[in-house]
Amino acid sequence: MDGSETGVGSRLRRLRESRGISLSALARSAGIGKATLSGLELGTRNPTLETLYAVAGALGVPLTALVLEPGAEPAAAADVRGAAVTATLLEVFEEPGATFELLRMRVRPGVVQQSPPHAPGVTEHVTVYQGVLRAGPADAPLLAGPGEHIAWQADVPHVYGTAGPDEVVATLLIRSPRQIG
Amino acid sequence: MDGSETGVGSRLRRLRESRGISLSALARSAGIGKATLSGLELGTRNPTLETLYAVAGALGVPLTALVLEPGAEPAAAADVRGAAVTATLLEVFEEPGATFELLRMRVRPGVVQQSPPHAPGVTEHVTVYQGVLRAGPADAPLLAGPGEHIAWQADVPHVYGTAGPDEVVATLLIRSPRQIG
DNA sequence: ATCGTGCGTTCCGTATACGGAACGATTTGT
DNA sequence: ACAAATCGTTCCGTATACGGAACGCACGAT
Missing domain, CATH: 2.60.120.10 (Jelly Rolls)
Structure with missing residues (x-):
């Protein structure tokens, strides 16, 4: 259940794909499970801050690139x-x-x-x-x-x-x- | 276990106290448990994105004000x-x-x-x-x-x-x- | 055609984040 | 001075985020 989809999943998937990195590879370099990353991108999980930091770090982007927003922010x-x-x-x-x-x-x-x-x-x-x-x-x-x-x-x-x-x-x-x- | 203390807890506590809001009151208005907020501020929990959004929203600050970071960032x-x-x-x-x-x-x-x-x-x-x-x-x-x-x-x-x-x-x-x- | 490799998703047991309900300490009201 | 309220923390059962190991699928090579 997403409940409060914040767009993190789709944003993350776009970021990853735009770099040509596979889900498996990103999960490996971030040191998290594939299941975790998949669920995160699909919006079926509610990630912890620790997971978000791991993914952002592996992508080499600030955490705000995943969580903050180019304009459509509902916040x-x-x-x-x-x-x-x-x-x-x-x-x-x-x-x-x-x-x-x-x-x-x-x-x-x-x-x-x-x-x-x-x-x-x-x-x-x-x-x-x-x-x-x-x-x-x-x-x-x-x-x-x-x-x-x-x-x-x-x-x-x-x-x-x-x-x-x-x-x-x-x-x-x-x-x-x-x-x- | 904190594992990767990012300073979110202390930053949140200062933000809350600078506004004169009690932990109980903030937890109530954010719709989360006092135990959750207490653990978050003490750094003993690894909050989910949903929890972070609830707290940031109740404080009226962007999520980046909690999460943006003081120096330990790998970015x-x-x-x-x-x-x-x-x-x-x-x-x-x-x-x-x-x-x-x-x-x-x-x-x-x-x-x-x-x-x-x-x-x-x-x-x-x-x-x-x-x-x-x-x-x-x-x-x-x-x-x-x-x-x-x-x-x-x-x-x-x-x-x-x-x-x-x-x-x-x-x-x-x-x-x-x-x-x- | 049959492997072998890598992909993204799903299943599952475990670890842990969650809220409710205690708790002692402190403050407020009478 | 005592009682009531509120503070922040801790305890505890439940919900769920986690990683490992399946799974089905799409290719490439022999």
């Missing part, structure tokens, strides 16, 4: 959505003094999104790649165009919007200091 | 290493007009790394999180400290180095316009 749950902003968490960096969350953000033109205050000490950093962004504290938003970077304290209400007709593409970095308790 | 192909710079490819964004490659970069102090020119139109954008970076065109490098962002045209020789005693941690975004032919 809408991975996104944060609001009136104007769609954001996807890319990475979380744990540094000694703070946690950094790096998100990719899109802002639709013509709408302004309010965001409630975060905890004290939290700062937001935005680097704009496309479009012109107007964002920052609700009472004093800042402007940033492609290649520019703005930052503000996020412990007050803040807003996101565009200052031009185009959609804005940017990265948002949220810095949360380790709470001192 | 050295994803890494770029040089005299002073170690970079790991985090994500590739395909936009209509350009390809963006987002990398996490570390620059060791005391060494300067030369990088050959890229194709015309390629720009590099760096956001610094720690340390002071000196980078940019070889004849006119720029400085950037924590929270600052610099960018330059990468079709000339450029350099990476530090301007202080500390290692620099930054993200590097390379924008390559779709070739016009």
Whole structure:
């Protein structure tokens, strides 16, 4: 039973066949059973992380090439959505003094999104790649165009919007200091 | 037995705790057992893909935020290493007009790394999180400290180095316009 | 025509990932 | 201060992912 077919099987089969490797050979070089690999490709098994790492390693691709997705991804749950902003968490960096969350953000033109205050000490950093962004504290938003970077304290209400007709593409970095308790 | 601890457990635990969600609550909202989640975080279990999807979905993060990896990955192909710079490819964004490659970069102090020119139109954008970076065109490098962002045209020789005693941690975004032919 | 080799799938016993229900420890409410 | 709730871990029976060994099939060589 597949139950939650995620496309890993078909993606893996295409990857393997595009390299002209047989199922038996890949199973052997990955150190897993043929039955396991066959079931994985057919979608009749729910592979463990260990199996996925073995296969990805044998193919010489990052695990994300099997699991992540060229566009059709159903993982809408991975996104944060609001009136104007769609954001996807890319990475979380744990540094000694703070946690950094790096998100990719899109802002639709013509709408302004309010965001409630975060905890004290939290700062937001935005680097704009496309479009012109107007964002920052609700009472004093800042402007940033492609290649520019703005930052503000996020412990007050803040807003996101565009200052031009185009959609804005940017990265948002949220810095949360380790709470001192 | 963990066998191949990939850091998923500790990363997941930090992610969960940084949001102030209890293990019990996350297990409930993900629709999985507390025992499963506990074992996953402790690294005593080898989770299935289905479990990983459930947890990532409940946290609202892409699966890659759990699985993408800190260093033990055999996929050295994803890494770029040089005299002073170690970079790991985090994500590739395909936009209509350009390809963006987002990398996490570390620059060791005391060494300067030369990088050959890229194709015309390629720009590099760096956001610094720690340390002071000196980078940019070889004849006119720029400085950037924590929270600052610099960018330059990468079709000339450029350099990476530090301007202080500390290692620099930054993200590097390379924008390559779709070739016009 | 009959091997011999390799393919991908299926069968099967074993190892283990799963969820439910304990458990002790800690926090919260009265 | 005690009781109730909730925390994260551990115990345990069940479901299932695992690898080894069949299986049927498609070729190539003698």
